[in-house]
Amino acid sequence: MDTSAFRQAHAHILRIMPLIQHAAEGRLRYPYLTVTYGQHYGGHIYCWDNHHMTLRFAAAGEPEQMCYFVDNMLSFQTASGYVPCVINIADGGSGAISNFHAQPFLAQNAAIYTMLTGDAAWAETVFPKLKKYLSYWLEKHAAPFxxxxxxxxxxxxxxxxxxxxxxxxxxxxxxxxxxxxxxxLRSMAYLAGMQHDVSAQQDYHCRAETLKKAINTYLWDDEFGTYAAYDLCAGQCRVSWGDGTLSGEVGQYAYLSCPALIPLFARLAEPERAQRMIKNYVLNPDHFRSPYGIRSMSKSSEYYNQARWGNPPRYGDHRRLTNSNWQGPVWIPLNWFVFHALLYYGFVVEAEQLADDTFKVIAMSVKQCGFMRENFHAETGEPLYADNFASWNILADLMPDYLPGGKPKLSLFAFEK
Known part of the structure; x- marks a missing residue:
């Protein structure tokens, strides 16, 4: 391990963690964390950012940040089960874009917290709300298959x-x-088991296994050997341009992008598939692996770029005319997800090298800017956008804990215990 880069990254993370902690204020009833400690994004909770930040605080001996996060989010739940994905001190979630439901991390957060603390009483109070929140996902966002x-x-x-x-x-x-x-779903099964609700536990477990089968049936492209988005109009996975109008290798990997990596983190792939995908794409420098971590899109895609701001979707909301760019730059959460996937599927040396590269890119950012940014140029390591960034980047210094000989302070997969 590159101990010098690790020490620099670790010291910076420890320095900024107190700066993103805030007491309850305004519409937020419980203490909360902010994604930066600068002038931007103050007074807001962003679901998947805050989920990952609370993991770092739990590892530092403050698991209460996890239940604060879940309680803050669920305090704005409507009768339908809907939970705003972004909440804030001024108006709660009422000013958020409508139907932007909290990303699916609340049950995982609650399960990890409960496993760490044994706080079954708290889990019992939030379980009915989590059931409604997850039902909203499964019903309102339902797709074929x-x-x-x-x-x-x-x-x-x-x-x-x-x-x-x-x-x-x-x-x-x-x-x-x-x-x-x-x-x-697996986390809800765990929480149901904590309450000795055998019926709910079995139901959530069965639903998880059914979903796993559907993912591996419809979202795996066996021709290319990777997970991929399914195009309902074309009736097939979308890795290549694939309409027959282009010849040779043009457009072959046009849509090979970071969502394909998440089933590996979730441990959904059978070993043979995982080995194939990891060797051919994840660790391949022509695709996801850069000298600074994991690209957010295959380098072999014609859409691959390193813009500081990403172009908005052509069908996007008019209120979101700029976006963070996930069409090429390295992002620390992708490094984190892939790191854990590599360890699970037996790529230990490669996981350690990815951890080293993560520390190096953070240390470079701190040296150059005095702070972390949210993403990094995949070919040069240059920090790209968002000053004084914390968010999920603060997970990086936990990586060594999960390597052989380390002592992880928390499990990301509570349901396996």
């Missing part, structure tokens, strides 16, 4: 992910959403 879909690409957090950016809304079934929902 027993799968689910994002309504707009930004709702995934991968703001301008290429397949959902190019094709019309509701026509793309993305592997990331369904992988997250699988983890949510």
């Amino acid at each position: 027993g799968l689910c879909r994002w309504r707009y690409p930004y709702m995934s957090g991968f703001d301008n992910e290429i397949a959902a950016t190019v094709f019309p809304p509701d026509t793309i079934i993305s592997p990331d959403l369904n992988a997250w929902l699988y983890l949510e």
Whole structure:
């Protein structure tokens, strides 16, 4: 391990963690964390950012940040089960874009917290609300084949992910959403078991296994050997341009993008498939692996770019005319997800190298700017956008804990315990 880069990254993360902690204020009833400690994004909770931030605080001995997060989010739940994905001190979630449902991390967060603390009483209080929240996902975002879909690409957090950016809304079934929902269902089964609700536990477990089968049936492209988005209009997975108008290798990997990586993190792939995908794409420098981590899109895609701001989706909401760019740059959460997938599927040396590259790119950013940014140029390591960034980047210094000989402070897969 590159101990110098790790020490620099670790020291910076420890320095900024107190700066993103805030007492309850305004419409937020519980203490909360902000994604930056600068002038932007203050007073807001963003679902998937905050989920990952609370994991870092839990590892530092503050698991209460996890229940604060879940309680803050669920305090704005409506009778339908809907939970705003973004909430804030000024108006709660009422000013958010309508139908932007909280990304599927709340059950995972609650399960990990409960496993860490043994707080079954708290889990019992939030379980009915989590049931309604997850039912909203499974019913309102339902797609064919027993799968689910994002309504707009930004709702995934991968703001301008290429397949959902190019094709019309509701026509793309993305592997990331369904992988997250699988983890949510497994987490709900765990929480039901904590309450000795055998019927609910079995129901959620069966639904998770059914979803797993659908993911591996419809969202795996065996020709290319990768998970991919399913195009309902074409009736097939979308890796290549694939309409017969282009010859040779042009457009062959046009839509090979970061959502394909999430089923590996969720441990959905059988070993043979995982080995194939990891060797051919994840670790391949022509695709996802850059010297600075994991690209958000295959380098072999014609859409691959390193713009500081991503182009908005052609069918996107008019209120979102700029997006964070997920069409090429390296993002720390992708490094985190792939790191854990590599370890699970037996690529230990490669996981350690990815951790080293993560520390190096963070150390470069801190040295150059004095802070982390949210993403990095995949070919040069240059910090690209968002000053004084914290968010999920603060997970990076936990990576060594999961390597052989380390002592992880929390399990990301509570349901396996």
